[in-house]
Amino acid sequence: xxxxxxxxxxxxxxxxxxxxxxxxxxxxxxxxxxxxxxxxxxxxxxxxxxxxxxxxxxxxxxxxxxxxxxxxxxxxxxxxxxxxxxxxxxxxxxxxxxxxxxxxxxxxxxxxxxxxxxxxxxxxxxxxxxxxxxxxxxxxxxxxxxxxxxxxxxxxxxxxxxxxxxxxxxxxxxxxxxxxxxxxxxxxxxxxxxxxxxxxxxxxxxxxxxxxxxxxxxxxxxxxxxxxxxxxxxxxxxxxxxxxxxxxxxxxxxxxxxxxxxxxxxxxxxxxxxxxxxxxxxxxxxxxxxxxxxxxxxxxxxxxxxxxxxxxxxxxxxxxxxx
Amino acid sequence: xxxxxxxxxxxxxxxxxxxxxxxxxxxxxxxxxxxxxxxxxxxxxxxxxxxxxxxxxxxxxxxxxxxxxxxxxxxxxxxxxxxxxxxxxxxxxxxxxxxxxxxxxxxxxxxxxxxxxxxxxxxxxxxxxxxxxxxxxxxxxxxxxxxxxxxxxxxxxxxxxxxxxxxxxxxxxxxxxxxxxxxxxxxxxxxxxxxxxxxxxxxxxxxxxxxxxxxxxxxxxxxxxxxxxxxxxxxxxxxxxxxxxxxxxxxxxxxxxxxxxxx
Ligand SMILES: Cc1cc2nc3c(=O)[nH]c(=O)nc-3n(C[C@H](O)[C@H](O)[C@H](O)COP(=O)(O)OP(=O)(O)OC[C@H]3O[C@@H](n4cnc5c(N)ncnc54)[C@H](O)[C@@H]3O)c2cc1C
Ligand SMILES: Nc1ncnc2c1ncn2[C@@H]1O[C@H](COP(=O)(O)O)[C@@H](O)[C@H]1O
Numbered sequence: 001x002x003x004x005x006x007x008x009x010x011x012x013x014x015x016x017x018x019x020x021x022x023x024x025x026x027x028x029x030x031x032x033x034x035x036x037x038x039x040x041x042x043x044x045x046x047x048x049x050x051x052x053x054x055x056x057x058x059x060x061x062x063x064x065x066x067x068x069x070x071x072x073x074x075x076x077x078x079x080x081x082x083x084x085x086x087x088x089x090x091x092x093x094x095x096x097x098x099x100x101x102x103x104x105x106x107x108x109x110x111x112x113x114x115x116x117x118x119x120x121x122x123x124x125x126x127x128x129x130x131x132x133x134x135x136x137x138x139x140x141x142x143x144x145x146x147x148x149x150x151x152x153x154x155x156x157x158x159x160x161x162x163x164x165x166x167x168x169x170x171x172x173x174x175x176x177x178x179x180x181x182x183x184x185x186x187x188x189x190x191x192x193x194x195x196x197x198x199x200x201x202x203x204x205x206x207x208x209x210x211x212x213x214x215x216x217x218x219x220x221x222x223x224x225x226x227x228x229x230x231x232x233x234x235x236x237x238x239x240x241x242x243x244x245x246x247x248x249x250x251x252x253x254x255x256x257x258x259x260x261x262x263x264x265x266x267x268x269x270x271x272x273x274x275x276x277x278x279x280x281x282x283x284x285x286x287x288x289x290x291x292x293x294x295x296x297x298x299x300x301x302x303x304x305x306x307x308x309x310x311x312x313x314x315x316x317x318x319x320x321x322x323x
Numbered sequence: 324x325x326x327x328x329x330x331x332x333x334x335x336x337x338x339x340x341x342x343x344x345x346x347x348x349x350x351x352x353x354x355x356x357x358x359x360x361x362x363x364x365x366x367x368x369x370x371x372x373x374x375x376x377x378x379x380x381x382x383x384x385x386x387x388x389x390x391x392x393x394x395x396x397x398x399x400x401x402x403x404x405x406x407x408x409x410x411x412x413x414x415x416x417x418x419x420x421x422x423x424x425x426x427x428x429x430x431x432x433x434x435x436x437x438x439x440x441x442x443x444x445x446x447x448x449x450x451x452x453x454x455x456x457x458x459x460x461x462x463x464x465x466x467x468x469x470x471x472x473x474x475x476x477x478x479x480x481x482x483x484x485x486x487x488x489x490x491x492x493x494x495x496x497x498x499x500x501x502x503x504x505x506x507x508x509x510x511x512x513x514x515x516x517x518x519x520x521x522x523x524x525x526x527x528x529x530x531x532x533x534x535x536x537x538x539x540x541x542x543x544x545x546x547x548x549x550x551x552x553x554x555x556x557x558x559x560x561x562x563x564x565x566x567x568x569x570x571x572x573x574x575x576x577x578x579x580x581x582x583x584x585x586x
Contacts, residue, residue: 072460103466107456109421114547115419115546118452141553143552145549145551149547189481191490191492194488229580229586247506283583285579296561303575304567313574321581322586
């Protein structure tokens with residue numbers, strides 16, 4: 001079986017959940033090989049983590065030389081690794097569908113003269129290679145596609161597969177890539193990690209509770225309600241533009257696209273750009289004081305009312321039930 | 324300084340966007356316009372021009388697309404771009420991002436002496452967010468993408484980039500490829516004067532031959548990906564909506580969540 005390369009998504013060596021989803025998908029397509037580009041000291045921890053999800057091999061690329069540069073060096077690493085595997089492989093290269101992941105994938109596709117599919121929400125093995133499913137036009141269509149030239153390069157969105165535990169060999173292999181000068185032309189001058197909220201990641205959460213302009217800047221009712229359900233917190237662009245939440249919370253066309261089991265929109269009107277980020281959610285609930293708000297067109301359940309009274313009462317009731 | 328802004332003509336997101344029988348996006352039967360997200364790119368290019376005191380700056384709007392795509396250029400000219408170039412060729416129809424980036428790169432090379440390529444963060448139809456990175460790769464230029472704040476000092480550019488797990492400051496020296504997000508600042512509306520002035524601005528139309536790209540390397544048949552099928556998602560139907568009276572809304576909401584096993 002051919003190797004399927006999976007680029008490990010991590011923060012300082014702490015593996016993020018989409019990596020396990022990608023390894024699970026890789027198992028459907030061939031033999032999963034994780035590619036860890038990061039600090040050498042974190043490598044053993046990463047190997048332990050990814051082998052639980054089926055990684056047969058783990059390529060470890062020390063990032064000391066490339067950490068200070070944007071995207072381009074990582075594309076070179078993957079190119080050299082793919083070329084090293086020769087004609088027999090890899091069967092596919094799977095990359096997390098983050099902003100950075102897609103940029104790496106775009107550059108890699110040119111380097112390898114390979115087709116690229118971004119934002120897959122499902123990947124299955126097909127006769128002529130992997131078949132992907134994407135959700136397009138603000139979630140109004142689904143599209144099945146495949147790569148017809150070169151090595152299929154696919155970026156996969158979070159929550160596209162349930163991670164399945166399966167013990168892999170986890171054979172560690174150091175890989176030394178040669179990074180060109182031209183890949184080092186865009187420097188990362190400063191980096192400010194985002195403060196951890198203690199809540200689930202927006203794109204990974206099973207439940208997302210969002211607030212919009214209707215919160216009037218008072219997000220506590222939204223956050224308390226989210227916490228009672230163990231949910232992630234999101235925001236509309238109006239709430240972000242008002243400075244009530246950082247951009248990382250924004251759900252929609254130019255923010256995060258989420259597809260949780262449950263999405264609760266509070267004080268959000270339901271503009272098309274917001275819908276683009278949430279309308280593939282399994283169940284949709286809205287609280288809005290305007291019964292004409294377009295968000296109600298998509299809900300499974302809606303409450304016409306003031307979020308500042310409805311949410312605290314609901315939070316109290318849920319807390320009581322959970323005992 | 325020579326600035327090229329890449330602008331895309333896209334089907335209007337508020338219209339009924341759909342696929343053709345060959346699974347390509349219908350770009351003709353649906354009203355189109357300059358991609359909203361590329362207006363931010365035009366805006367930043369114009370601001371760079373306005374801030375460059377005593378320096379000659381020319382802003383060229385570049386698009387690759389069908390005949391109608393010249394509308395996207397015209398809008399950019401009305402906003403204040405100096406000239407437009409429209410690469411149009413029957414062979415381009417159905418191109419994927421790899422081919423589109425190849426055509427754009429060839430056009431940029433033909434324009435020549437370009438200091439800055441400015442793109443939007445994503446096109447509102449395909450929204451792959453890969454073309455700027457692909458252009459940097461093809462043109463071998465630094466990639467300074469997804470900026471929400473853009474600063475320039477001579478040839479030195481710095482941007483703020485809001486990443487998934489951190490916010491970064493990225494720096495590079497021109498010539499480079501820049502892309503900007505919708506956080507970079509509201510795009511201006513064309514003024515009446517701008518609309519009148521645009522009519523006299525040069526708008527050139529180039530074929531693949533003009534830019535030296537082999538027609539066999541682009542278009543639907545040459546694409547490196549193939550769409551196997553498209554399916555319209557059944558529209559969501561409205562479920563139960565209750566009106567809150569004296570706390571009844573919260574109770575009903577919790578009942579609903581419990582019935583779906585979320586509690
Ligand atoms: C290029 C572009 C990209 C965009 N990208 C995004 C994006 O990614 N994400 C996004 O969200 N938007 C995006 N937008 C903006 C979008 O068009 C809307 O402007 C935005 O979603 C509106 O946010 P909102 O629903 O919070 O505010 P509004 O539309 O103002 O709605 C507020 C709602 O709150 C209700 N309300 C008020 N008070 C209360 C109360 N006390 N209790 C209950 N309800 C109350 C009101 O009835 C109203 O329905 C984008 C726009 C553009 C042009
Ligand atoms: N056909 C095109 N013509 C001009 N610019 C384009 C075209 N396609 C993409 N771009 C540019 O690349 C950016 C990202 O597009 P995409 O990768 O398709 O999401 C857009 O915001 C445009 O600036």
